[in-house]
Amino acid sequence: MKLITLTSDWTLQEPYVGMFKGQLFSRFPDGNVVDVTHTIEIGNVNQTAFLLRNAFRSFPEGTVHFLLTGASAFLLANPVVLFLDGHYFIGEDTGVFSLLSYGISDGVARQYAGEGGDFLQKMIQLAEWCFDGTWQEHTSEYAIQTRIPFTANYIENKNMIAGHVIYIDAYNNVLTNIPVSLFEEKVHDGRFTAKIGTLVITHLHRTYESDPEPYLIPNSLGVMEIATYKSRVSILAKWQKDTSVDIYCYCINS
Numbered sequence: 040m041k042l043i044t045l046t047s048d049w050t051l052q053e054p055y056v057g058m059f060k061g062q063l064f065s066r067f068p069d070g071n072v073v074d075v076t077h078t079i080e081i082g083n084v085n086q087t088a089f090l091l092r093n094a095f096r097s098f099p100e101g102t103v104h105f106l107l108t109g110a111s112a113f114l115l116a117n118p119v120v121l122f123l124d125g126h127y128f129i130g131e132d133t134g135v136f137s138l139l140s141y142g143i144s145d146g147v148a149r150q151y152a153g154e155g156g157d158f159l160q161k162m163i164q165l166a167e168w169c170f171d172g173t174w175q176e177h178t179s180e181y182a183i184q185t186r187i188p189f190t191a192n193y194i195e196n197k198n199m200i201a202g203h204v205i206y207i208d209a210y211n212n213v214l215t216n217i218p219v220s221l222f223e224e225k226v227h228d229g230r231f232t233a234k235i236g237t238l239v240i241t242h243l244h245r246t247y248e249s250d251p252e253p254y255l256i257p258n259s260l261g262v263m264e265i266a267t268y269k270s271r272v273s274i275l276a277k278w279q280k281d282t283s284v285d286i287y288c289y290c291i292n293s
Contacts, residue, residue, distance in 0.1 A: 041070040041170050042098060046091050047107035048079040059107075059159065066163050067170075073098075078209065082109045085188065088138030089205050089216065093260035095126055103166045106130030106139075112157035119181055120165050120174055122147045127169040129162050134186030141188050149178035191217040193225055200225055204235075205262075213265040219257040231255075235265065 043063060049055050060072050075094055079086050087108040095104055103126075110131055121128040121136045123146035128139060132150075140146045151161045168174040191202035202217035213235075226243075233240040233255060242254035249268045258264040 041067045042073070042102045043067070043070055043166065044073045044075050044091075044095070044098060044102060044104045045077070045107060046075040046079065046087055046104065047077045048081050048083065048087075048109065049077050049107060051077055062159070062163060063166075066167065075104075079108050084108055084133045084135040084186075085138060086206050088135050088188065090260070091128075092139050092143075093262065095128075096124070098126070100125030101127075101170075103127045103129060103169050105162060105166070106135055108135070109133060110158060110162070112159045114158035116158070117151040118158060118162045118165055119148055119150050119183065120169060120178065121183065122174075127166070127174070129165050129169075131158070132181075132184050134184045136183040137186045138188045140183075148181045148183045149175060150181040152177060152179045189216055191215070191221060193221065198225075202263075210266075212267075214258055214260065215263045215265065217263040219261050219263060222255075222257075222263050233265075240265065 045056065045059070047056070056074070056077055063070055063072055076090055079090070087106055091104060091106065095102070098104075106128060107130065114131060116131055118129055119132045119136065121140065123140050124144060128136065130136075132148075136146075136148060151165055153161065153164065156164065165174065165178070168177050189203045189205065191200060193200050200217055200221060202215045204213050205216045206214040208214065231241065231243070238253055240253050240255060242250060242252055244250065244254050244256050247256065247266060247268075248254070251268055253265055253267045256264050256266055
């Protein structure tokens with residue numbers, strides 16, 4: 040079975056996702072197409088890389104992941120395929136490949152070298168070559184653009200984790216780029232004070248709870264999330280989706 044995932048800013052209000060799936064099933068009748076998300080902010084490659092970077096290992100090796108943020112049939116550039124940790128990532132090189140592969144391992148990137156066809160058709164052709172094992176024969180060597188992602192860091196002299204809000208979900212809960220592993224390593228005893236904008240958070244829950252105050256929770260993507268019960272914490276804090284917000288966790292371990 041050929042497994043394909045889609046990640047885009049196309050939304051589901053228009054027919055384009057369904058139309059593209061139709062093209063995929065026409066080419067791969069035995070394919071299984073899985074939607075990662077279609078709610079990326081328009082053109083936001085940081086969100087695209089962040090969400091897919093944290094999701095792709097849920098799929099078996101050999102999966103082809105289409106990165107469709109900003110993609111259309113009318114793009115003039117040739118698509119790129121990145122082979123990384125046994126997975127194939129296909130899309131336009133907007134810097135998303137370096138964000139996706141940052142700190143993971145050395146991937147192999149190659150660019151479509153054929154003639155004719157629109158950008159989306161070329162992506163589908165690349166996928167076919169990935170599935171049949173001939174992708175290197177039909178592509179040329181390529182050096183991906185370098186783009187440095189936002190990273191969460193521990194500042195030792197302040198006993199503080201500094202991160203960013205990276206994504207706001209449909210419930211207006213906030214995903215940070217602070218890895219759960221980093222949080223748990225530095226906050227051994229569970230006592231902390233997190234300051235996000237004007238909010239001060241001291242509660243940590245392992246599951247979603249009926250806590251009316253904002254709290255931190257380990258998200259299934261492996262990062263720390265800020266949530267509230269039946270509330271919209273991003274609206275409460277007056278955060279906008281395009282606003283970069285630093286998150287400081289003052290760990291009380293001493």
